[in-house]
Amino acid sequence: MTRNLVISGETLTGKTLVALAAAAKFKERGMTVSYFKPAGEKSYALSDASRAVDEDAVLMKEVLGMDADLGCICPVVRTMSSYDELIRIGHDELLQKILDCYEKISGASDVVIIEGTAAPWHLLHVGLSTPQIAARLGASVVCLVNFPDITAIDEVLLQRDFFRQHGIEEIGIVLNMVPPMLKGAIEGKIGKFLDDNGVHFCGVIYQHKELFSPTIRDILRALDGQMIVGEDNLDILIGEFMVGSMIPENALKWFRRAKNKAVITSGDRADLCHAAMETDTNLLILTGGLGPDFSTVARARELGVSVMMTDKDTYSTGQIVDDLIGSVNPEDHEKIEVVQRIVGEAINLDCLGF
Template identity: 25%
Template sequence: MSSTLLIGSCDPFSGKSALVLGLARMLTRQGVPVRFGKPLATSLRLGRSGQDDGETRLIDDDVAFIGSMLGLAAANLLPSLDLQHPDTASDRLLAGSLSAGDRFTQLQQQLQAYPDGINLLEAAGSLSEGLLYGLSLSQLAQGLEAPVVLVHLWADSRSVEPLLQARSQLGERLAGVVLNAVNPEDVEEMNAEVVPAIERLGLPVFGVMPRSPLLRSVTVEELVERLGARVLCCPERLDLLVETLSIGAMNVNSAMEFFRRRRNMAVVTGADRTDIQLAALEASTQCLILTGVGEPLAQLISRAEELDVPVLKVDHDTLTTVEVIERAFGHVRLHESVKASYAMRLVEEHCRFERLLERLQLANGLAPQGRC
């Protein structure tokens, strides 16, 4: 019978999909069949099951993307049981039922049908999410009798407290944790001093991954949607990734010096600041975001088109625009191939899963892992 492993987190956008990508690639390279799904979807599309009966399968967007990156067959993408959405939440609340009902039984039967390999299931964003649907992390772990790996954002020693809360809920089901978004300069010290201390608390640590500006980045297209912006030029370049934010509110000489020290920027400045706008275009700028009244000069648009830099115009003031962009960093789905490839490399370089594989009874017969 196949094994089932739950990937969870204490907080949303902690890096679950990145961990799934890295772990799944390691397993497939070792010849282990992998199936992946999200019992509670957050973004859903309708997919065909490929069966003759025309059955409709609900495939979460994250599942579809990860499946495409790993080359998984459609049959290895597990359908979701429900969609986390205000409308479905309202229906559940008014119905007064907190159970997953027959759908959970169907999930169990589906997982038990596979004779070998591993079923990777990504749980909801936090320890409480999914309770309304009967599909929280602890409910899935108990109902499926499955171990859990938590990926957890680490800032300082206080970050261990949510992990202790998770251990109190999950008990022996908590197989271990991966610490994510650690200051790169602190990774060595974390491994030498902090990880042993965490393990003495009964929390096995499978890896410490450094913070990555690339994985926190956001596409220009995502900023267009969040800001309700007009695209004034280069609409074909909205796939560019923005890693940092700069505000062009200083004199042009100071701005040029500042811009030279930044990379892959979104630059927010007034529509009337042509000097700042032109200076930004000569730096590592992925998009210009213009606020305030008025329209940019034709000279600016012409230069932006030459350099393939999208120019956006928003109705918000500068402060509101900056707040929207800052909320976007680190809070978008991992749906770009360059980010996915980098995430797999981070997991490979910074995590070791020998103890996890032993628990899943997958270690026997596998080739030596090395770093994974």
């Protein structure tokens, strides 16, 4: 009998990272594994005029070697403008499409890993939120919650209550992006508190740059950019992104707040470029198709700071690079192995009886 595992969480909580790790753990046990994402997000980089595809579906199809069509691995692919269209189509037709594809995907699989929507409550307006799908498929559920500090424990309980409202009485929790300084509290009082309050504690993923930090190569590909300086530094990890748009007097104070960062600014802001390079900066991303002046290039080469140019505006660039945090490309086999190792050691699916 096929078992279903729903992986739920908001955007950037590591759902796909856990899916990769869980799939590897199941396969190590000799189980056949499939992946299903009932409702995903359109990837404009991977979609074409003939069809819209979800990037996580592309990744998992490749990793698991699935023969199924992408249109069935992720049957509902939406954009921000598609909400009206989903209402027009209606719950019954959308659900039937999802169930038909699930039957094809599950086949002879021992386990189907089902990735939830961008947030658990998304598609609630058409009755297809993550807990509603989980209840329909009789799935076990593990929720991912980013846990930067103790106050996030309230979000854990909110997730518990939301799933209970839709008939899912038991859920597992994986705490993600946890600062190492909280290790003692997590392994002590917090873990016990969760277990005592009807939540199965299934693991903790501590902040780890290899998991969540994109490389300059990833950024270059996503922005369709051009390297001006640092063509040999494409594998350097970027720990944080900052936008430079302030007056020069405030720039240094702002830029000193982050290490191993990329600074996004207009190519004609040489003052901000120089200020950024006086702090711990790995990359300058110059927007608007405006290249750096000679002094910026010379200083970047002197300090070993990479410089990239993109035609995209600063706002769009910021949105694109934010989506790279914790992302994995199908071609990046080394990153996939790192994810499967680190996350695999961090999670314990025995908490849900797997």
